Amino acid sequence: MISSIIFSILLIGGFAWFGINIKRIAANINIGRDLDRSDNKMERLRLMTLVALGQKKMFKKPVPALLHTFIYVAFLMTQIELIEIIIDGFTGGHRFFYPMAGDFYTIAISIIEILSVLALVATFAFLARRNLLKIPRFRMDEMTGWPKLDGNIILYMEFLLVIFIFTMNGTDEALHLRGESHAAGEGGFGFAMSSWYGPAIFGGMETGTLHILERVGWWGHIIMVLTFMNYLPYSKHFHIFLAFPNVFYANLKPKGRLTNMESVTNEVKLMFDPNADPYAAAPPTDPNVVPQAFGAKDVNDLTWMNLLNAYTCTECGRCTEQCPANQTGKLLSPRKIMMDTRDRLEEYATNKRKNGKDADDGKALLGDYITEEELWACTSCNACVEACPVNIDPLAIIVDLRRYLVMEQSKVPTELTGMFSNIENNGAPWQFAQADRLKWAEED
Amino acid sequence: MSQPLKVHTMAEYLAKGEVPEILFWVGCSGSFDDRAKKITKAIAKILTKAEIKFAVLGAEESCTGDPAKRAGNEFLFQMQAMQNIQVLNGYEVKKIVTGCPHCFNTLKNEYPELGGNYEVIHHTQLIQELINTNKLTISDGEAFKGKKITFHDPCYLGRANDVYDAPREVIEKLDAELVEMKRCRTKGLCCGAGGAQMFKEAEKGNKEINVERTEDVIETKANIVATGCPFCNTMMTDGIKLAEKEGSVEVLDVAELIAKAADL
Numbered sequence: 001m002i003s004s005i006i007f008s009i010l011l012i013g014g015f016a017w018f019g020i021n022i023k024r025i026a027a028n029i030n031i032g033r034d035l036d037r038s039d040n041k042m043e044r045l046r047l048m049t050l051v052a053l054g055q056k057k058m059f060k061k062p063v064p065a066l067l068h069t070f071i072y073v074a075f076l077m078t079q080i081e082l083i084e085i086i087i088d089g090f091t092g093g094h095r096f097f098y099p100m101a102g103d104f105y106t107i108a109i110s111i112i113e114i115l116s117v118l119a120l121v122a123t124f125a126f127l128a129r130r131n132l133l134k135i136p137r138f139r140m141d142e143m144t145g146w147p148k149l150d151g152n153i154i155l156y157m158e159f160l161l162v163i164f165i166f167t168m169n170g171t172d173e174a175l176h177l178r179g180e181s182h183a184a185g186e187g188g189f190g191f192a193m194s195s196w197y198g199p200a201i202f203g204g205m206e207t208g209t210l211h212i213l214e215r216v217g218w219w220g221h222i223i224m225v226l227t228f229m230n231y232l233p234y235s236k237h238f239h240i241f242l243a244f245p246n247v248f249y250a251n252l253k254p255k256g257r258l259t260n261m262e263s264v265t266n267e268v269k270l271m272f273d274p275n276a277d278p279y280a281a282a283p284p285t286d287p288n289v290v291p292q293a294f295g296a297k298d299v300n301d302l303t304w305m306n307l308l309n310a311y312t313c314t315e316c317g318r319c320t321e322q323c324p325a326n327q328t329g330k331l332l333s334p335r336k337i338m339m340d341t342r343d344r345l346e347e348y349a350t351n352k353r354k355n356g357k358d359a360d361d362g363k364a365l366l367g368d369y370i371t372e373e374e375l376w377a378c379t380s381c382n383a384c385v386e387a388c389p390v391n392i393d394p395l396a397i398i399v400d401l402r403r404y405l406v407m408e409q410s411k412v413p414t415e416l417t418g419m420f421s422n423i424e425n426n427g428a429p430w431q432f433a434q435a436d437r438l439k440w441a442e443e444d
Numbered sequence: 445m446s447q448p449l450k451v452h453t454m455a456e457y458l459a460k461g462e463v464p465e466i467l468f469w470v471g472c473s474g475s476f477d478d479r480a481k482k483i484t485k486a487i488a489k490i491l492t493k494a495e496i497k498f499a500v501l502g503a504e505e506s507c508t509g510d511p512a513k514r515a516g517n518e519f520l521f522q523m524q525a526m527q528n529i530q531v532l533n534g535y536e537v538k539k540i541v542t543g544c545p546h547c548f549n550t551l552k553n554e555y556p557e558l559g560g561n562y563e564v565i566h567h568t569q570l571i572q573e574l575i576n577t578n579k580l581t582i583s584d585g586e587a588f589k590g591k592k593i594t595f596h597d598p599c600y601l602g603r604a605n606d607v608y609d610a611p612r613e614v615i616e617k618l619d620a621e622l623v624e625m626k627r628c629r630t631k632g633l634c635c636g637a638g639g640a641q642m643f644k645e646a647e648k649g650n651k652e653i654n655v656e657r658t659e660d661v662i663e664t665k666a667n668i669v670a671t672g673c674p675f676c677n678t679m680m681t682d683g684i685k686l687a688e689k690e691g692s693v694e695v696l697d698v699a700e701l702i703a704k705a706a707d708l
Contacts, residue, residue, distance in 0.1 A: 254553050256604025260518075267519070324653045377646075379599070379636060381634035385603075399514070406516035418643075420517055423524060430472065434503055438451070441485075
């Protein structure tokens with residue numbers, strides 16, 4: 001009875017806290033500008049199934065992909081056992097599905113146990129990869145401090161989750177064999193792993209100790225699940241949820257296409273309109289609406305898609321690994337662009353919540369987080385976009401920040417100023433006369 | 445056999461009351477860069493040989509605005525785009541072929557929203573089509589016999605527009621061996637010129653991108669690195685020069701390979 005109450009409080013509290021954080025993140029993403037991605041629902045669904053659920057792009061690196069699949073599938077399958085834990089927790093029962101599901105129960109729990117072992121192997125492999133092996137993408141400047149710790153904390157939690165579940169099943173198996181388990185039936189459960197290691201490890205212990213250990217496993221597991229769930233919104237690991245909407249709403253157009261800024265189109269059309277009156281009064285504007293800047297200076301100038309991208313990034317670094325600028329020692333790292341965007345968004349939103357809607361903290365994504373040198377190192381080659389397993393687009397942010405530099409601040413590398421004026425004056429990026437464009441045909 | 449090159453402008457066609465099949469968008473590199481002009485001529489020779497009625501805009505052509513857009517100058521880009529669209533629509537252009545993947549990408553993907561709707565193809569796609577429909581035959585001359593050719597994917601053709609096979613299929617028609625670099629197709633390494641980098645010094649680093657890419661080329665032991673982009677051509681040519689491999693590795697556009705093989 002008491003335990004059911006404690007359980008209910010923990011569970012409801014855990015989900016409520018998670019809900020509050022989901023609402024916070026959704027609100028933060030909605031700080032971004034509007035963007036219509038409501039088209040092509042079937043194609044989007046297909047891509048989401050293939051890329052997010054099916055992890056198609058992960059398999060460019062087969063070994064990490066396989067290990068990642070172990071953890072991913074184990075995570076999905078364990079949810080079945082979680083449903084039972086929740087039912088047992090509320091009712092005070094023990095293994096609710098066992099009497100009614102028969103063989104199916106044994107098979108389901110056996111699959112979960114086998115997957116948990118594989119997930120454990122993957123967890124150790126990933127810990128070794130992050131901390132022992134010298135893999136460049138895990139050792140870059142942006143991966144020190146919190147991002148490094150964050151990556152390890154998730155793996156420690158996964159380790160604990162598996163250990164608790166194995167303790168629970170192993171001790172329960174030993175108890176069931178003695179007829180002391182609170183579950184129905186007699187003899188062993190016959191689960192794939194615990195029927196073997198249960199008696200081997202726990203068989204010699206006293207029944208009282210086993211009951212305590214079984215409860216430690218049970219409570220430990222559910223507490224870890226709730227902790228893990230509530231850790232996610234503060235972590236890079238939130239990708240396990242956001243990968244789905246992120247792929248669903250990702251750009252479907254050819255990667256080479258950059259958006260045409262509508263605000264610019266209106267002005268340019270006016271310039272080309274022979275009937276436009278250059279002395280006409282400006283159209284009336286709503287004094288409450290802040291005119292939108294050309295390009296992006298801060299997170300509120302970016303689209304909600306850019307911001308969803310930022311929260312989805314799990315800092316795997318495949319983008320940066322493929323970036324030609326990064327490979328040749330330049331400052332640019334597409335992963336850092338995504339991490340900066342998320343960190344600034346958190347800071348921006350926290351400031352607004354604490355100090356009111358109009359509060360300005362005097363900082364911006366451009367300058368305080370991302371420098372001009374990083375932006376001007378980009379070749380717009382799309383290697384980062386191609387590499388991302390969940391279709392994040394760092395290039396879109398880079399271009400929008402460049403736009404602000406150029407159109408709002410006139411901060412342009414000198415050579416590019418020359419290129420601009422050549423295009424303006426001669427219709428070519430170099431100083432050649434437009435009249436000479438056909439000279440090649442006459443030359444031998 | 446080399447024949448005198450006859451290139452007509454859209455204005456000339458209009459004066460004659462005729463409509464060409466296709467507009468050849470030459471681009472700024474193709475018009476002014478001495479190296480790229482050779483590629484332009486190769487494309488023009490191929491079009492002539494295949495008896496395609498093509499026209500150029502000549503002095504009426506202007507930069508598509510790609511480098512301005514990638515550098516963040518959306519105003520300049522859209523000014524260029526609107527101007528070009530007025531010209532193109534004025535001539536009622538339906539189909540465009542271009543030798544520059546940057547022009548290709550901009551015309552194909554960024555002009556439609558601004559009122560410029562055309563069928564745009566890259567010259568490697570056109571050559572592929574001409575060969576497949578027997579409009580262009582490659583004489584069995586032994587121009588490339590025993591040679592190894594590797595293809596450098598231009599970012600704006602490959603990743604940007606998913607055109608990977610056309611240039612490769614064309615190269616495979618030659619009596620030569622196509623070898624791939626360790627980084628190719630979707631994983632192809634940029635030459636370093638995209639995103640307006642062509643017009644500025646690279647940011648501080650420990651290596652030039654084209655040097656890194658040239659090492660991939662040299663590793664394949666290819667005699668020829670084929671490109672499909674005038675910017676890539678410049679970057680690869682510089683890279684080969686820096687590596688002092690001019691004697692053993694040639695940088696040629698796919699159009700130049702075909703023009704040579706077809707004895708044009």
